[in-house]
Amino acid sequence: MDTPHPRTLFDKVWDAHVVQSLADGWDLLHIDRHLLHDLSGTAGLRQLAERGLPVRNPGLAFATPDHAVSSAPDRTGETFAGGARLYQGLKLLTRQAGIRMFDLGEPGQGIVHVMGPELGIVQPGMTLVCGDSHTCTNGALGAIAFGVGSSEVTHVLASQTLVLRRPRTMRVLLDGLPGPGVGAKDLALALIGWLGANAGNGFAVEYAGAAVEAMEVEQRMTLCNLSIELGARIGMVAPDVKTEAYLRGRPFAPQGDAFAQALAHWRTLPSDPGARYEQEWHVNAAAVAPTLTWGTSPEHAMAVDTRVPDPADAASPAQRQAWQAALAYMGLKAGAPLQGTRIDRVFIGSCTNSRLSDLREAAGLLRGRRVAPHVQAWVVPGSENVKRAAEREGLHEAFRAAGFAWREPGCSMCVAANGEQAAPGERVVSTSNRNFVGRQGPGARTHLASPASAVAAALAGAIADPRSL
Numbered sequence: 001m002d003t004p005h006p007r008t009l010f011d012k013v014w015d016a017h018v019v020q021s022l023a024d025g026w027d028l029l030h031i032d033r034h035l036l037h038d039l040s041g042t043a044g045l046r047q048l049a050e051r052g053l054p055v056r057n058p059g060l061a062f063a064t065p066d067h068a069v070s071s072a073p074d075r076t077g078e079t080f081a082g083g084a085r086l087y088q089g090l091k092l093l094t095r096q097a098g099i100r101m102f103d104l105g106e107p108g109q110g111i112v113h114v115m116g117p118e119l120g121i122v123q124p125g126m127t128l129v130c131g132d133s134h135t136c137t138n139g140a141l142g143a144i145a146f147g148v149g150s151s152e153v154t155h156v157l158a159s160q161t162l163v164l165r166r167p168r169t170m171r172v173l174l175d176g177l178p179g180p181g182v183g184a185k186d187l188a189l190a191l192i193g194w195l196g197a198n199a200g201n202g203f204a205v206e207y208a209g210a211a212v213e214a215m216e217v218e219q220r221m222t223l224c225n226l227s228i229e230l231g232a233r234i235g236m237v238a239p240d241v242k243t244e245a246y247l248r249g250r251p252f253a254p255q256g257d258a259f260a261q262a263l264a265h266w267r268t269l270p271s272d273p274g275a276r277y278e279q280e281w282h283v284n285a286a287a288v289a290p291t292l293t294w295g296t297s298p299e300h301a302m303a304v305d306t307r308v309p310d311p312a313d314a315a316s317p318a319q320r321q322a323w324q325a326a327l328a329y330m331g332l333k334a335g336a337p338l339q340g341t342r343i344d345r346v347f348i349g350s351c352t353n354s355r356l357s358d359l360r361e362a363a364g365l366l367r368g369r370r371v372a373p374h375v376q377a378w379v380v381p382g383s384e385n386v387k388r389a390a391e392r393e394g395l396h397e398a399f400r401a402a403g404f405a406w407r408e409p410g411c412s413m414c415v416a417a418n419g420e421q422a423a424p425g426e427r428v429v430s431t432s433n434r435n436f437v438g439r440q441g442p443g444a445r446t447h448l449a450s451p452a453s454a455v456a457a458a459l460a461g462a463i464a465d466p467r468s469l
């Protein structure tokens with residue numbers, strides 16, 4: 001039977017954090033956790049210091065350098081000269097503020113969205129922010145987690161609160177189970193391709209359905225990570241037994257009796273039967289094929305075994321123009337198959353697909369084969385802990401034997417902010433989340449893909465169907 005006032009997961013977490021309701025749907029919210037990285041975190045801390053304000057609650061903030069550091073073996077915070085000041089600034093300012101920073105080479109360092117869940121910093125029912133749009137990744141654990149701008153970073157540092165307009169709610173039901181070679185990344189890209197990159201504007205998305213229930217927590221992170229590419233700042237999955245097992249024993253998760261108490265709370269969070277969403281979409285996960293992008297927006301997604309769209313078939317003049325420009329930038333012909341397109345680089349990494357399960361999957365597909373001779377292929381683990389765990393299993397040896405470079409944790413080639421980028425005209429199959437013009441370097445051509453598709457492309461030297469591996 002429905003509860004008298006059924007609420008969604010999102011409603012429950014939001015309502016529990018309202019310090020004060022303001023006018024017109026705006027609320028003052030308490031923020032439970034704040035993550036800081038070397039770009040926006042350093043900038044926010046500097047701004048606060050310039051204004052002479054103290055950090056209100058340094059124990060709730062955690063920092064790590066990721067964007068502007070090199071991923072070269074034996075790197076230091078100065079290896080990429082352009083990021084040295086940011087790195088040193090983060091180190092100095094967090095020390096002055098009493099904020100815990102996970103430094104290079106230390107367990108805990110890594111891409112900020114990999115590190116938060118991994119350390120148990122984010123937990124179901126929490127609010128968490130970071131000056132980074134992919135903070136939505138953390139929603140996989142049943143938290144309201146979202147990216148904020150620089151003035152909001154400073155506001156949270158100073159007050160541990162934010163003034164926010166309550167978003168509308170959307171539920172995406174991934175029904176059925178995906179077939180072989182199809183993972184969370186493919187489902188997310190297919191969804192964005194179908195609904196468009198702005199469909200989630202103004203919404204908090206909850207993912208549910210059989211495919212989501214069947215996913216491990218790390219795959220749910222991949223799914224939630226791409227919420228912002230659907231236009232939604234928030235993506236969430238209700239906590240369940242997998243979430244509980246994932247968090248048990250993590251360094252910043254509650255321990256002992258406190259963990260048992262936390263479980264009792266977490267179990268109240270899933271949406272009540274009959275809870276209403278302002279929008280609801282169904283995706284047949286069983287019908288989704290391995291999916292890659294062909295163009296310059298994550299919505300330019302296509303099944304690997306289909307053809308690049310023809311601008312003549314566009315739904316509007318604006319779309320026709322966007323498709324034409326994307327085809328020109330990507331060096332692709334309308335109506336041509338994507339499979340067989342020669343590539344130059346493969347990047348396995350980023351906050352979308354650089355966790356241990358991603359690396360296990362990729363390494364497991366190599367089976368003694370080698371990367372095509374003309375392809376430069378990199379694996380960049382998402383965190384120091386991921387790197388160490390992978391090395392304990394010998395994954396680095398499998399990658400190296402196949403011809404992949406095994407590097408140090410960070411954002412690396414996902415974003416051209418650390419000197420690691422493709423040359424103009426180079427074609428990259430990348431497990432990251434953004435294929436915008438110039439994202440991986442001026443003129444670089446990015447095809448977003450799953451780890452399995454990245455391996456298939458690396459071995460073939462061209463875009464290939466991972467189901468043929």
Ligand SMILES: CC(C)[C@H](C(=O)O)[C@@H](O)C(=O)O
Nearest residue numbers: 039040131132133134147415
């Ligand atoms: C640099 C940072 C603020 C940015 C973001 O907000 O997402 C980056 O992480 C990205 O992926 O584009």
Ligand code: SF4
Nearest residue numbers: 134350351411414415
């Ligand atoms: S890995 Fe890429 S998407 Fe993720 S935080 Fe870093 S730059 Fe942003």
